[in-house]
Amino acid sequence: MTSPAHPERERIARYEPTEIEPRWQARWDEHGMHRTDLDDPSRPKYYLLTMYPYPSGDLHIGHWYVNTPTDARARFLRMNGYNVFFPIGFDAFGLPAENAAIKKGIHPSEWTLKNIENMRRQLRSMGATFDWDAEVVTCTPEYYRWNQWIFLRLLEAGLAYRKMAAVDWCPKCVVVLAREQVEGVDRVCWRCSTPVVKRDLEQWFFRTTHYADELLDHSGLDWPEPVRVMQTNWIGRSEGAEVVFRTAAEPHHAGGEELRVFTTRPDTLYGATFMVLAPEHPLVPALTAPDRRAEVEAYVAATRRASEIDRLSTDREKSGVALGAHAINPVNGERIPIWIADYVLATYGTGAIMAVPAHDERDFAFAVRFGLPIRRVISGPGVADDAPLTEAWIAKSAEDRLVASGPYTGLPSPEGFRRIVADLAARGDGAASVTYRLRDWLVSRQRAWGTPIPVVYCEAQPSCGIVPVPDDQLPVRLPDDFRYRPEGGNPLETTESFLRTTCPGCGGAGRRETDTMDTFVDSSWYWWRYLTPHKTDGPIDTALESRWCSVDQYTGGAEHAVMHLLYSRFFCKALADLGVVREREPFRRLFNQGQILGADGERMSKSRGNVQDPDELVSRYGADTVRLFLMFMGPWDQGGPWSPTGIDGVHRFLRRVWTILLDPHGREAGDAGGPESEDPAAAGLALRRAAHRTLAAVSQDHEGFRWNTIVAKLMELTNLLMRHRGTPVAGTPAWDEATGLLLVMLAPLAPHIAEELWSRRLAEAGTPWRSIHTEPWPAADPALLVADEIDLPVQVNGKLRDVVRIAPGTPEAEVEAAALASAKIRANLEGMTVVKVIHVGGRLVNIVARPAG
């Protein structure tokens, strides 16, 4: 590297990020620069939240992709005068720790805490401004105690309750399986390949449906439209009616049982030609005729092996079985057969539908498959009332009207809807009703590595039943000594020290609940805990919550668009109603960054072996280069497969900045004659203009998280400075202004190199050190943003033919005259007649012309 032939380049030290970066990180720590004074009233607050990571063991490049741009925003906002709170923590309960524990025979807590230790170190190497004093680790009793406290409050409020629900069960491992543990189309256990079965268990739920309508309301939230749409569809509000059918008497069944169906189209009630129950519907056994029993039971068993995604696939051929029973249509007394089919879900509506094949696609497919009657009861304008149907007729127009519907025949469809519902309601055979696709949140997990659900089953005689653990006995701690047994099962069920307790009600024998909570519970309120992570007399400091919430900006992956964000919104509303917090919405503004995939285009995971280790890149290029490269790769919301191609370009850019700042007068061997001939004053003005244009654009790009274009613009400015290096412009006040702005603009993105060069600049000027990260973000000078001439494209029939140079504000007529005067344009208009001239002010002129004659 030291060639005597290059004396110029030896004047400055080489850019050595591995030397610079740890030095500044230590200095920032010493100065406590990133500890937020939550009580500072002098500056406006800004709560910047990034989704906390799962401590999987090693940081991969995806963590950098998620966190370093957010850190750039934190730094940018501080320079803009905000008191920024930017905390970090660990989402520390979950399945991988249990898997590791089973594999290595260690306690999941040991595995988790070790991972956290390593990840803290790696996170620090980003040079991110996390406030580590606020750190939260959800697997600590200090944290999960308050999960339990919140659970108890929800229980008291009737927002937590128990009911039966089906789980996927591996009979061989004797465990409940997560969805990702059920593999393949034949749905077998990931460990032992045993076919998975459904098992019904009594489980705990949170009543998210209580807030369904409020959750549909996203007003006042600055969230990406796709997320709002996905949540709206997920909640899936449907307005319709419940209609009460009754079962008919059969040799095997007395009849008269109520069968409630939910329908969004009560106006098609006369078209119901059969009824379909979910195979899990409680009346199925009673309704099944003896000669159908074998077939029905086989079908129910088969359904319980299928996933919901398969069941709802419209791609698949419809399947089902008739029960050999009938229902009576309340409007016309008609007997229609009752079937079961897996496309009807027990968890939606009433678990039963009236099938109107003429006007529902799924029912149509089912009727065709099984030869069931299809009866048109809605027709449109210009269509015969009995026109045959080749597909379901779904609300073709506002003028649709009822046909073959008894007294309702001829009514417009909406009117028929209202009248039929009103008449059913008057007779007690139905009522208008709203159903949601959203289900209550099943929070029970049959796992050992999670928050114990704080209830006790009293085993005294007489029994107190299910007794909540009193607040003063919280936390219910996980045992330190549980063992995963080779024969499987939830270890909590066999850990006597945990299991055996006394009933808080009567003091008699009691058994602890062994279900733990879904880890989404942890992540549904962690941002409040960041404000006071060690508070012991409650989960949340209300005064700080009032002051700091809602979160001003939340950033995280789009994979959380629905569940995590919806659960968090549910928690916020429930806790607001309980008086624990004041705000009803947790996150005012949301941004979804994309995901970095492995080089193979698949999600990065250890098992796939496609994980990119950032440490390696950091030691080779430095954190600043890695940060900048991730921001430069493309739009932040896009993500994409990992490829290091191009990281050298970003590194070269930083080296050029280094060279420009430390050696402004140097020349490189390959430099051309250079712009010495240029007028230095004019060049200086051009430089200032470029710097201020860059500043204006960069400031704007920050608001939209457009890191890639910020970096590109800084590169352009740098290229311009490079051209003036070694010319009389270098070292002038214009040069100093431009290089100063460059450093300030670079500071949020590449904080170490900016700080280093800034400190040298201050030292050279004899000014005492002040961190560049406390510099105020400058405002662009509007006078320098206006160009003194514009190159205006001129088109003929939409094709670019010439460019004319005009002064801004030139009157339209003059611009058009100039365009028409151009020799190239005249040549293109040869033999043509100008039809019209379209002039988009300051943007372009388009001359529309036709062949003459």
Place this chain on the structure above:
RNA sequence: GCCGGAGUGGCGGAAUCGGCAGACGCGACGGUCUCAAACACCGUUGGCCGCAAGGUCGUGAGGGUUCGAUCCCCUCCUCCGGCACCA
């Protein structure tokens, strides 16, 4: 399958109130420096035709609206995220 998103040079991407497609970077090619190489710096770089001037095609495919479409509408293809026990 359903819901949501994305397809632009050899590669990552830029430009969307409908107005110069390809900014910036990688790679490649040529040059300066060097005994040489590396580094650094300067220049060229969408395809096709042309010595050039210039022309022409071109933003996943096909159609439409418009003076003008990467951008709006319709149909289709591919990939990514989610689908309720991964986080």
